[in-house]
Amino acid sequence: MSPKVLSLLEATNVSVSTQGEDRLIRAHGQTLYEVFSLRQTGLKRIPDVVVWPGEFGISKRRNSILWLDEDNLVACIEAGIIGQDLERELNSRGYTSGHEPDSYEFSSLGGWVATRASGMKKNLYGNIEDLLVQVTMVTARGTLERPCRGPRVSSGPDFNHVILGSEGKPFNPSLLCVVLCCLSVACGRYQGTNSYKPFSNRNQLIRFFPVGNQLVLSHLFSRALLTSFISLLPAQRCQPSSIRLMDNAQFKFGQSLRPVPGYFGLLLDGLKRIYITKIKGFSVDEMCVTTLLFEGDPEDVKKNQAKIYSIALKFGGIPAGETNGMRGYMLTFVIAYIRDLALDYHILAESFETSVPWDKAILLCTNVKQRVARECKVMNVEHYLISCRVTQTYDAGCCIYFYFGYNFMGQKDPIGSYDYIEHCARDEIIACGGSISHHHGVGKLRSHWYPKQVSSVGVELYQSTKRQLDPKNVFANGNLLRSHL
Numbered sequence: 001m002s003p004k005v006l007s008l009l010e011a012t013n014v015s016v017s018t019q020g021e022d023r024l025i026r027a028h029g030q031t032l033y034e035v036f037s038l039r040q041t042g043l044k045r046i047p048d049v050v051v052w053p054g055e056f057g058i059s060k061r062r063n064s065i066l067w068l069d070e071d072n073l074v075a076c077i078e079a080g081i082i083g084q085d086l087e088r089e090l091n092s093r094g095y096t097s098g099h100e101p102d103s104y105e106f107s108s109l110g111g112w113v114a115t116r117a118s119g120m121k122k123n124l125y126g127n128i129e130d131l132l133v134q135v136t137m138v139t140a141r142g143t144l145e146r147p148c149r150g151p152r153v154s155s156g157p158d159f160n161h162v163i164l165g166s167e168g169k170p171f172n173p174s175l176l177c178v179v180l181c182c183l184s185v186a187c188g189r190y191q192g193t194n195s196y197k198p199f200s201n202r203n204q205l206i207r208f209f210p211v212g213n214q215l216v217l218s219h220l221f222s223r224a225l226l227t228s229f230i231s232l233l234p235a236q237r238c239q240p241s242s243i244r245l246m247d248n249a250q251f252k253f254g255q256s257l258r259p260v261p262g263y264f265g266l267l268l269d270g271l272k273r274i275y276i277t278k279i280k281g282f283s284v285d286e287m288c289v290t291t292l293l294f295e296g297d298p299e300d301v302k303k304n305q306a307k308i309y310s311i312a313l314k315f316g317g318i319p320a321g322e323t324n325g326m327r328g329y330m331l332t333f334v335i336a337y338i339r340d341l342a343l344d345y346h347i348l349a350e351s352f353e354t355s356v357p358w359d360k361a362i363l364l365c366t367n368v369k370q371r372v373a374r375e376c377k378v379m380n381v382e383h384y385l386i387s388c389r390v391t392q393t394y395d396a397g398c399c400i401y402f403y404f405g406y407n408f409m410g411q412k413d414p415i416g417s418y419d420y421i422e423h424c425a426r427d428e429i430i431a432c433g434g435s436i437s438h439h440h441g442v443g444k445l446r447s448h449w450y451p452k453q454v455s456s457v458g459v460e461l462y463q464s465t466k467r468q469l470d471p472k473n474v475f476a477n478g479n480l481l482r483s484h485l
Helices: 002-008 020-025 032-040 083-092 110-115 223-235 248-256 263-279 298-312 323-343 358-378 415-432 447-469
Strands: 015-017 051-054 066-067 075-080 132-139 141-147 169-178 187-192 218-220 242-246 287-296 347-357 384-393 397-407
Touching: 002 358, 032 132, 032 323, 032 347, 051 242, 083 110, 110 169, 110 397, 141 447, 187 263, 223 358, 223 384, 242 248, 248 287, 248 323, 248 358, 248 384, 263 397, 287 323, 287 415, 323 347, 347 358, 347 384, 347 415, 358 384, 397 415
Parallel strands: none
Antiparallel strands: 015 051, 066 075, 075 169, 132 141, 132 169, 187 287, 218 287, 242 287, 242 384, 347 397, 384 397
16 A cells, blocks of 8 residues: 555554454455465565544444443344353453353454354353344445334344345444343353264164263264154253263264373273273274253252253163363364364365255255265375264254364365365255355355355345445455356
């Protein structure tokens, strides 16, 4: 940027920065391509200047809690606040938003709304659309806002839901009013795990036992698992705050991350292995783990545990211990760091997710894994890992995460090979009845599939909204749809 243009920009009294760190941070996101480029080839472009808005009474960083209404348990928060900063500030006042995505140390409140995000404890607190009460949207034509902060309003199409999942395309969220929960209600935590093996009766899956203040579950990943035990929890209205089901490949991967035990630890592990495999008859190559997190009033949690326990007693499993449950829950937060660390060892890895009805979940998991295996052969990839986990459950279906990684030694275009395989995997997901995304959104990476997911009429409706609110196509150019207006 020329000094003349910069001086004209500074004359408008908006906050600007030409510092290298500010520019570099905003030159990339956290996608595999961007992290790989940072480490291997460098970024193709870096912004000349960073500009923060100073209008509408908004702080330049847009990261403040403007007010907190304790009577209605609602807070007005600027869209730029980062998740962990939001929770820290709310916790200091005795509240929580309850929204805890595994990216919350990087992602912002506005980003959650723009991508229709989901937190790990959505069973208790809801997804982001359940927390949003009111939003001020900044458009190229002015601001759009619903004046009433009522918990539910029937006044024609709800523009709050227009911005949810909009990905900043026609407008950006600026101020958001979100529902809060008192920490005094959400202070108790309980986790658990169980292990189990396949049975001749496929309806027998799991039982669990509380261990102290924790409840941890590990069990086999059989075909009946998703459609029986896991799907029963939302139907019986007894879901824990968080539920994670890992397949065998991911279970063994998690076990490989355990600290190296000492002599007595090795002895104890050996005894456990004998008990699990020889006495209980479990197969190490079939076992998997489910981690449950309970949060809330101790008495309510106790009742919920009892209800789940009555369901789980119909299935056959054994407890795997409190430590495994806590490790499984934390694995969700650290897996992104493992992805970056793996680059040091010539391993490219990334996750992709979908939502799918219960009756198609097993088919989808099986077909996607098989498709990835076939495409790895096509791309001459010999060493790879493909695993999956169920991360969210609903009455009508679930969210499934896939984790794919491979050794890229000998690949001329590692990112190109990865993109090809993931593209094929997403084709398979959609062919099996899955969605583009459960909560990651579309953006540019998944825009290829967007038109067919909303129909030609949906595309035209979206483009009409875009032309009306952003006629010069300034906001998020290229997201959702690749074509120009």
